[in-house]
Amino acid sequence: EAGVAQSPRYKIIEKRQSVAFWCNPISGHATLYWYQQILGQGPKLLIQFQNNGVVDDSQLPKDRFSAERLKGVDSTLKIQPAKLEDSAVYLCASSPIKSTGNGYTFGSGTRLTVV
């Protein structure tokens, strides 16, 4: 089966600019996650979707980050305006059901550098 697709792989922007990342989960996976992984740390959940609804966005800095999954399939994560501390790898993951008991499949991530 095809994996979780993410683009772009790399992005370099200046602070205060905006950036968007795209994710296409595994076909049929209802749940989609966006994680932020800062160098040397574990992934930190930003937002979780169940189909096209938000399940958890408690860790999303809503003053600058936004995400959507309009048709319940692919998703975009946006940062506007970006700060230096947003430099990280942004990982998208999907799983087939909402509840626990299934490991995630991660995409390759987008490495964001804010200069």
Next chain:
Amino acid sequence: GENVEQHPSTLSVQEGDSAVIKCTYSDSASNYFPWYKQELGKRPQLIIDIRSNVGEKKDQRIAVTLNKTAKHFSLHITETQPEDSAVYFCAASIGFKTIFGAGTRLFVKA
């Protein structure tokens, strides 16, 4: 909320030796504990998982143990090989939320 602590942050072993990585969690309601391996520049990949109704699970050279009373779980890798070198993350799931540990960087010296 759930908090997962992972130790050690770095582990260096000789090829053929065993490696053990330990994690503790704070919320006794957590019921699913996956482990991920992340090689440099690559995505985390699920290598083994355990549910709260099981105390131990093994898959070839890797095994995971869970002590619900103490709220800790461990990853054991036997007969380590250079290709085991990577960062390993533990995680604990409660409901639909998964919290990751900070990771352990494992070096296997040939």
